[in-house]
Amino acid sequence: MRVISQVLRSLRNVKAIRSHSYACKETRLQLHSMLVGAGFGICISVTVAQMSAIDKRRKLNTSLYMAPPITNADHLLSTEDEMRTKMELLIMKIQADFCHVLEAEEYGGQKFKTDRWLRTEGGGGITCVLQDGEVFEKAGVNISVVTGHLPPDAVQQMRTRGKKLSEGKLPFFAAGVSAVIHPRNPMVPTIHFNYRYFEVENKDGSRQWWFGGGTDLTPYYLDEEDAIHFHKTLKDACDEHDILYYPKFKRWCDEYFRITHRNECRGIGGIFFDDLDSPSQEDAYKFISACAHAVIPSYLPLVRRHKNDDYGDRERQWQLLRRGRYVEFNLIYDRGTKFGLYTPGARYESILMSLPLTARWEYMHAPPKNSKEGKLIEVLQNPKNWVSLDPVSTS
Amino acid sequence: MRVISQVLRSLRNVKAIRSHSYACKETRLQLHSMLVGAGFGICISVTVAQMSAIDKRRKLNTSLYMAPPITNADHLLSTEDEMRTKMELLIMKIQADFCHVLEAEEYGGQKFKTDRWLRTEGGGGITCVLQDGEVFEKAGVNISVVTGHLPPDAVQQMRTRGKKLSEGKLPFFAAGVSAVIHPRNPMVPTIHFNYRYFEVENKDGSRQWWFGGGTDLTPYYLDEEDAIHFHKTLKDACDEHDILYYPKFKRWCDEYFRITHRNECRGIGGIFFDDLDSPSQEDAYKFISACAHAVIPSYLPLVRRHKNDDYGDRERQWQLLRRGRYVEFNLIYDRGTKFGLYTPGARYESILMSLPLTARWEYMHAPPKNSKEGKLIEVLQNPKNWVSLDPVSTS
Numbered sequence: 001m002r003v004i005s006q007v008l009r010s011l012r013n014v015k016a017i018r019s020h021s022y023a024c025k026e027t028r029l030q031l032h033s034m035l036v037g038a039g040f041g042i043c044i045s046v047t048v049a050q051m052s053a054i055d056k057r058r059k060l061n062t063s064l065y066m067a068p069p070i071t072n073a074d075h076l077l078s079t080e081d082e083m084r085t086k087m088e089l090l091i092m093k094i095q096a097d098f099c100h101v102l103e104a105e106e107y108g109g110q111k112f113k114t115d116r117w118l119r120t121e122g123g124g125g126i127t128c129v130l131q132d133g134e135v136f137e138k139a140g141v142n143i144s145v146v147t148g149h150l151p152p153d154a155v156q157q158m159r160t161r162g163k164k165l166s167e168g169k170l171p172f173f174a175a176g177v178s179a180v181i182h183p184r185n186p187m188v189p190t191i192h193f194n195y196r197y198f199e200v201e202n203k204d205g206s207r208q209w210w211f212g213g214g215t216d217l218t219p220y221y222l223d224e225e226d227a228i229h230f231h232k233t234l235k236d237a238c239d240e241h242d243i244l245y246y247p248k249f250k251r252w253c254d255e256y257f258r259i260t261h262r263n264e265c266r267g268i269g270g271i272f273f274d275d276l277d278s279p280s281q282e283d284a285y286k287f288i289s290a291c292a293h294a295v296i297p298s299y300l301p302l303v304r305r306h307k308n309d310d311y312g313d314r315e316r317q318w319q320l321l322r323r324g325r326y327v328e329f330n331l332i333y334d335r336g337t338k339f340g341l342y343t344p345g346a347r348y349e350s351i352l353m354s355l356p357l358t359a360r361w362e363y364m365h366a367p368p369k370n371s372k373e374g375k376l377i378e379v380l381q382n383p384k385n386w387v388s389l390d391p392v393s394t395s
Numbered sequence: 396m397r398v399i400s401q402v403l404r405s406l407r408n409v410k411a412i413r414s415h416s417y418a419c420k421e422t423r424l425q426l427h428s429m430l431v432g433a434g435f436g437i438c439i440s441v442t443v444a445q446m447s448a449i450d451k452r453r454k455l456n457t458s459l460y461m462a463p464p465i466t467n468a469d470h471l472l473s474t475e476d477e478m479r480t481k482m483e484l485l486i487m488k489i490q491a492d493f494c495h496v497l498e499a500e501e502y503g504g505q506k507f508k509t510d511r512w513l514r515t516e517g518g519g520g521i522t523c524v525l526q527d528g529e530v531f532e533k534a535g536v537n538i539s540v541v542t543g544h545l546p547p548d549a550v551q552q553m554r555t556r557g558k559k560l561s562e563g564k565l566p567f568f569a570a571g572v573s574a575v576i577h578p579r580n581p582m583v584p585t586i587h588f589n590y591r592y593f594e595v596e597n598k599d600g601s602r603q604w605w606f607g608g609g610t611d612l613t614p615y616y617l618d619e620e621d622a623i624h625f626h627k628t629l630k631d632a633c634d635e636h637d638i639l640y641y642p643k644f645k646r647w648c649d650e651y652f653r654i655t656h657r658n659e660c661r662g663i664g665g666i667f668f669d670d671l672d673s674p675s676q677e678d679a680y681k682f683i684s685a686c687a688h689a690v691i692p693s694y695l696p697l698v699r700r701h702k703n704d705d706y707g708d709r710e711r712q713w714q715l716l717r718r719g720r721y722v723e724f725n726l727i728y729d730r731g732t733k734f735g736l737y738t739p740g741a742r743y744e745s746i747l748m749s750l751p752l753t754a755r756w757e758y759m760h761a762p763p764k765n766s767k768e769g770k771l772i773e774v775l776q777n778p779k780n781w782v783s784l785d786p787v788s789t790s
Binding site for chain 1: 508510524526533535655656657715719722723726727733736741743744746747748750751752753754755756757758759
């Protein structure tokens with residue numbers, strides 16, 4: 001019976017994994033082997049009736065994730081074709097994959113600290129933070145799955161953005177993953193990404209939905225090879241879905257992550273988009289899933305290439321000054337942070353996990369133009385195209 | 396002739412000094428001695444006609460200030476009874492007095508770096524920053540004297556605050572002094588103050604004017620004696636003008652300097668007020684002048700008492716975390732910072748000089764309740780009355 005129960009558990013794993021259309025191949029193969037291994041040497045005879053019974057009792061294998069899902073697991077299993085469920089399972093997987101690869105880069109076995117939290121208004125989140133690591137000074141990876149009612153102001157603001165919504169207070173659902181990684185070595189860039197799904201229910205019961213998100217890089221020193229690799233990886237992910245996406249979303253990113261008062265960008269960009277509701281819900285989901293899965297290949301090689309680079313106090317001080325700029329952007333301009341902090345009952349620790357462990361402000365600091373610091377500033381003031389924006393070109 | 400010209404120069408000095416109603420007595424006496432000294436042993440015979448000629452050529456003694464005034468000195472002399480002029484001379488004096496007493500606290504002779512800047516839209520400012528001192532890690536003292544036109548949005552916002560203003564774009568004048576001092580020793584609190592005068596011209600030529608300002612303290616460790624001394628000094632300055640001011644402005648300060656998302660105050664308060672336009676322009680000016688002159692006596696004893704206190708890494712780390720909270724308040728909630736940074740052509744270096752040299756953010760940091768750090772948090776969450784709010788009481 002122990003073997004049979006192992007088989008059943010494995011079947012459940014496969015089911016759970018299958019519910020993400022973008023489960024990484026490696027994990028899928030590993031679980032397939034488990035299933036084969038467990039079934040070895042025993043004759044399995046499962047009738048259709050028995051399968052149905054199994055199906056009713058099947059569970060999500062939450063050990064794959066950083067914590068149990070926010071939504072009840074049985075509810076997720078019974079609604080696996082709904083976008084809300086697909087999105088929740090996707091962001092849980094993205095969170096876990098990313099945390100695990102980052103942990104593997106640490107030398108001292110530093111691990112993410114995981115907090116699962118619930119909102120009284122509905123939903124909750126899972127916040128994972130690795131602080132004071134040898135490689136990562138502060139790394140935060142957060143997911144949230146939130147339900148509630150949008151206040152009339154927020155609805156009005158969405159109507160001005162072109163959403164076809166009734167006036168007044170409307171029920172909403174939002175699910176997203178968001179991460180900011182501040183490495184210790186100033187030669188390793190900071191990365192930020194966020195992918196989210198939003199649903200608002202109209203008074204007539206109809207639903208408006210859209211996706212948003214992006215991935216962007218904030219280096220302290222410019223390494224052109226890194227910049228090209230990063231943008232090329234994002235472009236490849238975009239191009240598979242629509243060759244017009246990368247050029248459009250690259251420009252959007254440069255415009256959005258702008259420290260207006262300093263007339264410079266926060267970093268060297270990436271992609272950013274919002275209000276994506278075409279060509280179909282399934283296609284839009286596949287696109288953001290592809291983007292979210294491109295985070296690791298876009299960033300991990302940069303971490304590996306530079307985490308042992310030499311640096312001194314000059315580089316550390318410059319990194320801290322640039323982190324001060326990061327704080328300025330996040331607290332003054334970032335819509336997500338502002339919206340979050342002004343929401344009553346918001347979990348501010350999860351919103352502010354994006355802030356670096358240490359930041360610095362010097363009055364009138366300006367590096368010489370020809371210095372390596374000055375070269376970064378030049379690119380922040382005049383965003384470059386790191387790969388061709390021409391949809392015809394493949395470079 | 397050289398002696399006569401010295402006498403004349405001294406007369407000009409006296410005239411300049413007299414134009415501040417609150418010139419400190421010491422400076423006044425010093426200049427009086429200069430005048431007496433210069434006149435010694437020479438028979439002065441000056442006719443009324445000659446006095447008039449002197450009067451036309453008299454100049455402001457700009458050596459008293461950190462830099463030449465923003466407004467043309469001759470214009471200031473010819474308009475000495477106007478509130479704009481009185482205010483500009485007051486803030487220049489407050490800036491210089493404060494910078495000089497802080498410089499005197501440094502052991503290594505560290506001095507303020509002074510930048511005088513002009514705005515293309517009209518007016519300008521004088522920004523003084525002392526960075527990386529032995530006693531003061533970062534100290535910024537700024538004045539600005541600005542003219543221009545308020546955009547219709549700003550006018551509308553003022554109308555909602557009860558200002559009797561015509562609609563549309565209106566000419567304005569604003570003059571203010573603002574300072575934030577971040578000492579190195581965590582036992583010395585951070586102080587902030589700001590005193591300002593605002594004038595808007597209606598379309599019919601009539602003017603609306605008001606004063607605003609405040610002084611508040613942000614300790615890293617609570618010293619009750621310091622807190623009482625600080626509040627008592629502010630209360631005394633208030634009580635001379637209106638015994639209802641201190642209780643009202645103390646509460647206003649606690650409400651304004653609030654980090655809403657953390658449900659705590661930035662510091663232990665002080666006084667804060669805006670839209671002060673009573674009982675008369677002259678009385679309101681005298682009140683804010685008294686408040687501005689109370690800054691040094693409220694703060695300097697605290698610096699002297701604690702600048703050599705022992706501390707270790709624990710206290711330094713806590714100071715940096717609290718500085719992170721200071722940054723949160725200034726960038727997310729402070730109206731002055733937000734208004735400033737969103738104003739096109741604003742001098743952001745002067746606005747952001749309030750940020751500490753270094754700040755820190757740790758995820759989910761919460762000191763034990765009974766620790767000395769926890770005792771500060773207790774007071775930040777539940778603002779205390781450090782002196783009696785009862786107008787009848789003199790304590």
